[in-house]
Amino acid sequence: MNIAIVGTGYVGLVSGTCFAEMGIDVTCVDIDQNKINKLLNGEIPIYEPGLDEMVKRNVDAGRLHFTTSLISCLDNVEVVFSAVGTPPDEDGSADLKYVLEVARTFGQHINKYTILVTKSTVPVGTAKKVKAAIQEELNKRGVQVEFEVASNPEFLKEGAAIKDFMSPDRVVVGVESERAQKVMTKLYRPFLTNNFRVYFMDIPSAEMTKYAANAMLATRISFMNDIANLCDLVGANVDMVRKGIGTDARIGSKFLYAGCGYGGSCFPKDVKALAHTAREYGYTMGVIEAVEAVNERQKGLVVQKLRRKLKSLKDKTIAVWGLSFKPETDDMREAPALVIIDQLIAEGAVVKVYDPVAMPECKRRIGDRVIYCKDMYEAVIDADAIALLTEWKVFRVPSWSVIKKVMKQPILIDGRNIYDKEEVISEGFDYSAIGK
Incomplete structure (x- = not known):
């Protein structure tokens, strides 16, 4: 099976390398020629334990390739993953310009049935915009080529991303047809031979799942930080409190550690984007907006x-x-x-x-x-x-x-x-x- 992944940042490079490790032929695409040159020379642009050895092994085996041209590999792949950045705008919304650029390039050059899968974290409704952008380019060409869009959000933890990808606790895939579901099942089956945990759903639900997961984890952190700050005032010990509530099976102990706030590429951006999406629909997510406020204060x-x-x-x-x-x-x-x-x-x-x-x-x-x-x-x-x-x-x-x-x-x-x-x-x- 041949696939392409656009974007060689954290998600794209880890995903592409892990797919290659399972025997899939992967072409990683990035418009940054300098980054591609470094990858071709064995230089890894991010720090992730074990990734450099895995990249080298799969390049040497001829399963992992790097290029600046998506066009050059489109005719040879069944699936294209879009793993480009979605940086936050000033209002907290996700900037989709790179996602839509990939969609337009895809529409300008596909010649056979191909699935474009969004792996970047994007707001609910993005798939409709991606599909429209592709169809617009096909209309400009005056051709009819079958294609589908899908959503496959990532749930990788930095520092443990390879393990998360190779042995996932779940894979979420949003599709619109049985045909696309069969292709995505074939792609992920090697990872899940012992316990096939791919959850297929409609695309908006898949898009929402990613945001809901990160927002929930961020909420647990901010909640515990709020409790910790009160512990300081009343003379309690938050470590004891954490043990006391974490042993409740309904609550669990993960992400209940107090500290000086969360950061990273996901939680801050996704919490802001989820709150912004709600406001676009005339709804205020009071809990989510409080999560962000507590974190900034922390x-x-x-x-x-x-x-x-x-x-x-x-x-x-x-x-x-x-x-x-x-x-x-x-x-x-x-x-x-x-x-x-x-x-x-x-x-x-x-x-x-x-x-x-x-x-x-x-x-x-x-x-x-x-x-x-x-x-x-x-x-x-x-x-x-x-x-x-x-x-x-x-x-x-x-x-x-x-x-x-x-x-x-x-x-x-x-x-x-x-x-x-x-x-x-x-x-x-x-x-x-x-x-x-």
């Missing part, structure tokens, strides 16, 4: 705690441990670290940073406004406080005695609640967390 909590400890942040040196929005990725999109660093610098602080993976991405985003350190210990030299923002494993068991000796003041703000409060205090640190 990102400022670390700075508030530092300000209370240090009185003034002017000329104070703050060591920031962790920059990416979560461990096992270099992704800093909407990362709390960006907001916190901006606030610290605005108040006159000197910021020293360390992250195992995201340092180049940080430098690309904010340049030399911070001091980049070679490890977590260099970052704390002469620091007035530490702010832990990403729960990388390397930060979990530091040598507190060494750290205390080189700091000006032994102040620690644990923005991810990864440390044992009593242990850190016994080491002589002034310790603050979220809700503890």
Whole structure:
């Protein structure tokens, strides 16, 4: 089976490589010639554990190809996946210009029955726009070529994307015909031989499922952060509360960890887009809009705690441990670290940073406004406080005695609640967390 995937960003490259791993012939397409050249030379533009080895293996096997031309492979594929970006507009809506560009190119050049599958996260109703754009191009050509559109949202977790794709807990596919369903079943069967968990549904429901899933997870995070903030005021421990409610089978324990807010390429963008879609239909999603408001407020909590400890942040040196929005990725999109660093610098602080993976991405985003350190210990030299923002494993068991000796003041703000409060205090640190 031959397929093409347009877009070699996170979703496109992981999806294409995993399909190739299962024996499917995959052509990954991107208009960025520089990115394609790097991929052809074995350079991976994103950080995802295990991806570089898998890309090399499938390129060497002749199953994974890279090109800048969708047109060159259209006649040889049965399915084209659209995995291009849908960045948020200023009003929070998803920008569909790249999705519609793919649709127009598809309509301008298909010559046989082909399915265009949207894998990008798009608002409900996008499939209708995609279908209309394709048909418009076919009408301009004066030809009749059978085609279909489908929706196949991704549910990949950065840092565990390969496992998620190769052993999915579910695959959601929105189709309009039995013919398209058969093609998509054939495509996904190798992944699900033991337990075939493809859920076919209408296209609007598939589009909505993606947004609803991310909005639910974001809601759990913001809910727990709200509870944590109240715990701080009333003297409760959010870790105990989390255990107490997480053992309830109706609730479960996942995504109930309090911290300094969520970030990444999905939750912030999708929560905004879902709220915007509702407003377009004259409806206000009160819960979803509150989720976003709580998250934005939460990102400022670390700075508030530092300000209370240090009185003034002017000329104070703050060591920031962790920059990416979560461990096992270099992704800093909407990362709390960006907001916190901006606030610290605005108040006159000197910021020293360390992250195992995201340092180049940080430098690309904010340049030399911070001091980049070679490890977590260099970052704390002469620091007035530490702010832990990403729960990388390397930060979990530091040598507190060494750290205390080189700091000006032994102040620690644990923005991810990864440390044992009593242990850190016994080491002589002034310790603050979220809700503890």
